[in-house]
Amino acid sequence: MSTKRSGEFEDAAQPAKEIKLETPEVEPPKTGSKTKVLVQNLTNKVKEADLAKLFADNGLSVTRINKPNGRSTATLHCPSVEAAEAVAKLLDATPDIARGQLKCRVLKPRDQMQQAVIDEAENGSDGEPVDLALAIANQTTPLWKRPYFSQLFRKRDYTFKQLNSVTETVMGIRGVKPESLAKVQWLRDLSKVKMTERNAGIAAAKQRRIEALAEVGLPPYEELKARNEPISPETLEIVKSIHARIPAPFHDNAPCHVLATVPSPVLDGYRNKCEFGFGTDADGQPTLGFMAGKFSRGTVTVGPPDLCRHVSPVAKALVTAMRDHVRSHPQWPVYNRVTKSGVWRLLVTRTHASGENMVIVQYDPTGLSDEAKAELRRGLCDLFPTTVSADSPVPAIRSLYVQESTDLHNGLNPALPFHLIQGEPHVYENLLGLRFQISPNSFFQANTRGAERLYAIVRRWAMGQDSPYTLAVDREDPLRYFKGAADEEDAIAAARLEAERVKRDAQLEIDDAAATAAAVPSDAVLLDLCCGTGTIGLSMAGAFRRVVGIESIPSAIEDAKLNAAANGITNVTFHAGRVEDLLPKQLTELRAEAETRGVPSTAVAILDPPRPGLDASAISAVRTCAAISRVVFIACDLKSSKSNIVDLCRPPTNKFPGEPFRPVRAVPVDLFPHTEHCEVVVELVRDPEAPKAEPEAKGQKIEAEAEPEKVEPEAEA
Numbered sequence: 001m002s003t004k005r006s007g008e009f010e011d012a013a014q015p016a017k018e019i020k021l022e023t024p025e026v027e028p029p030k031t032g033s034k035t036k037v038l039v040q041n042l043t044n045k046v047k048e049a050d051l052a053k054l055f056a057d058n059g060l061s062v063t064r065i066n067k068p069n070g071r072s073t074a075t076l077h078c079p080s081v082e083a084a085e086a087v088a089k090l091l092d093a094t095p096d097i098a099r100g101q102l103k104c105r106v107l108k109p110r111d112q113m114q115q116a117v118i119d120e121a122e123n124g125s126d127g128e129p130v131d132l133a134l135a136i137a138n139q140t141t142p143l144w145k146r147p148y149f150s151q152l153f154r155k156r157d158y159t160f161k162q163l164n165s166v167t168e169t170v171m172g173i174r175g176v177k178p179e180s181l182a183k184v185q186w187l188r189d190l191s192k193v194k195m196t197e198r199n200a201g202i203a204a205a206k207q208r209r210i211e212a213l214a215e216v217g218l219p220p221y222e223e224l225k226a227r228n229e230p231i232s233p234e235t236l237e238i239v240k241s242i243h244a245r246i247p248a249p250f251h252d253n254a255p256c257h258v259l260a261t262v263p264s265p266v267l268d269g270y271r272n273k274c275e276f277g278f279g280t281d282a283d284g285q286p287t288l289g290f291m292a293g294k295f296s297r298g299t300v301t302v303g304p305p306d307l308c309r310h311v312s313p314v315a316k317a318l319v320t321a322m323r324d325h326v327r328s329h330p331q332w333p334v335y336n337r338v339t340k341s342g343v344w345r346l347l348v349t350r351t352h353a354s355g356e357n358m359v360i361v362q363y364d365p366t367g368l369s370d371e372a373k374a375e376l377r378r379g380l381c382d383l384f385p386t387t388v389s390a391d392s393p394v395p396a397i398r399s400l401y402v403q404e405s406t407d408l409h410n411g412l413n414p415a416l417p418f419h420l421i422q423g424e425p426h427v428y429e430n431l432l433g434l435r436f437q438i439s440p441n442s443f444f445q446a447n448t449r450g451a452e453r454l455y456a457i458v459r460r461w462a463m464g465q466d467s468p469y470t471l472a473v474d475r476e477d478p479l480r481y482f483k484g485a486a487d488e489e490d491a492i493a494a495a496r497l498e499a500e501r502v503k504r505d506a507q508l509e510i511d512d513a514a515a516t517a518a519a520v521p522s523d524a525v526l527l528d529l530c531c532g533t534g535t536i537g538l539s540m541a542g543a544f545r546r547v548v549g550i551e552s553i554p555s556a557i558e559d560a561k562l563n564a565a566a567n568g569i570t571n572v573t574f575h576a577g578r579v580e581d582l583l584p585k586q587l588t589e590l591r592a593e594a595e596t597r598g599v600p601s602t603a604v605a606i607l608d609p610p611r612p613g614l615d616a617s618a619i620s621a622v623r624t625c626a627a628i629s630r631v632v633f634i635a636c637d638l639k640s641s642k643s644n645i646v647d648l649c650r651p652p653t654n655k656f657p658g659e660p661f662r663p664v665r666a667v668p669v670d671l672f673p674h675t676e677h678c679e680v681v682v683e684l685v686r687d688p689e690a691p692k693a694e695p696e697a698k699g700q701k702i703e704a705e706a707e708p709e710k711v712e713p714e715a716e717a
């Protein structure tokens, strides 16, 4: 139960010191790098114009002044460290602008890699309006300026919070009798811990935090606060990350251990599928990219993906080619979402590590003659050829599709036909040694290398085994990174650490795969629920007696069957339909099979629901299926789908019969670097001491007596 007293940490979620961690060598910053001066304790009367005059009178170069009216702080952008130091010196020597003691701090310059990106944003790229590119990057990848280790901590923190709230929700479910709650073993384990034990745990965590902070040269957070001085965003970021990394045990009511976030093997250009909308840029020029802001708030300006770290260079090249094509064909205007007129609507790129690329262009055919449509399609075929010369800026496109749409809804419409206008109908991608066919409308994980890591963990956990990979990441000493963040020289050390980690990760993945290959296949049946095109079930078929995939979209099931045949996998069956409808029949088959074999049949379920989670009836079907002894739940949005975990773990009722599950471990896996999103894997097993089902209560909420004792937030900042 989080009892955070103030929003200080959240307020401090500023971009931390920008350190590139993913390449081994980082040059130390040059003194000529751009930097900022943070000023505090200015009098309210001082305006931006006063400061500008002061600097001009003294011949000092300040490129931008930001002093919000009525505030005592200012941020001054300077072209070099020397200029910033001269500015700070001048301000120190100008007492009449200060309220009490003026404080000036020259920020360390950004490291070279980030600087290059920022320079591009500030100086323009390819003629696009610069601020727009930056705004788009900030919007689509809001964490892109944070060091990667800080992004990983943030995602673990998020997982903790969501799992805490699973416990709290189960404790507060309407109508469940307190004695039923008290019989649920995982809740008992949480609540039986006495206050003294909890406080002892909290005291130990507090001490570990103090030691961790001391190692990076910082005092305890309480001491920092007691100084009554502003704490820099960088310092707060470090404190916050250390506190998140060393949670107060028992104070956090997460029902299981949350392992450290597993990093993505690729940090840049990792998305294999991107959707770019057409529109106009800030100068009214036709373009495509991402919308700057929300259409619902009246924004229609579209900006380029140039600075978006998650978009691959290949996709960016396709966007540039398409933009130039649109600008040179004014007879076909871009679609205007306000007037609902125009032609070009959407460009979807599917660019794969296999080197096979697909492009889908959506346009509005309204008012276009058959000749005009044929000409438009011919133009696209010329723009995206199937073979290209070695020096071509755009790659070869294996599959080129168009979709005609007059929908109000933006995006590809799976119900409308996709017309193949050039090349082959499918592209292929390799994943964990298997080859998967991808159609224009197929779901495929957006980060292929990240998905391999995710599936390898799921496979180990589904087999009831540890993943050497997650354990190694969890054991890693996080302070290595904080030490790296302490000063610029250490930024180089931190980058080396990161390079070491990438190398070690590659080896761990090999070890993980070898351990899986060496393991005796489980006698259990693997139920791949919400299987999409079967990637998870197929990649685990070798580890289980047989695999059953269930998916509600029939075309995905057709792809799954083709993928099984193409990879020579014969111990799988795929069924089109809803989990809640088809699972009971599987249960009957399992029973019949058990009778024939003369041994009880057990099943392990992989549950990979869509973002909002599954309907409660599907969860009820899983609970009812007594043969399912273990569930590996994969949440692409844990906040939205955690009610499924609640329903798996709550005491039995008529609506949710069967033994409840208990979460045993969880791990966030970062498939979406620089964004707030991550996948979370939770392993659940049956709770052996479950109470009997009781009728589902309708009506008022009954407070659970067995609510865990509240603990004073001793170790919380």
Ligand SMILES: C[S@@+](CC[C@H](N)C(=O)[O-])C[C@H]1O[C@@H](n2cnc3c(N)ncnc32)[C@H](O)[C@@H]1O
Binding pocket: 443, 444, 445, 529, 530, 531, 532, 533, 534, 535, 536, 550, 551, 552, 553, 556, 577, 578, 579, 580, 608, 609, 610, 611, 614, 615, 618, 636
């Ligand atoms: C996050 S995707 C997972 C796809 C697949 N496991 C993979 O990794 O490629 C969720 C899938 O659940 C399917 N789905 C949604 N509701 C369902 C239901 N009630 N029964 C079966 N499948 C469902 C969706 O069509 C979608 O393919």
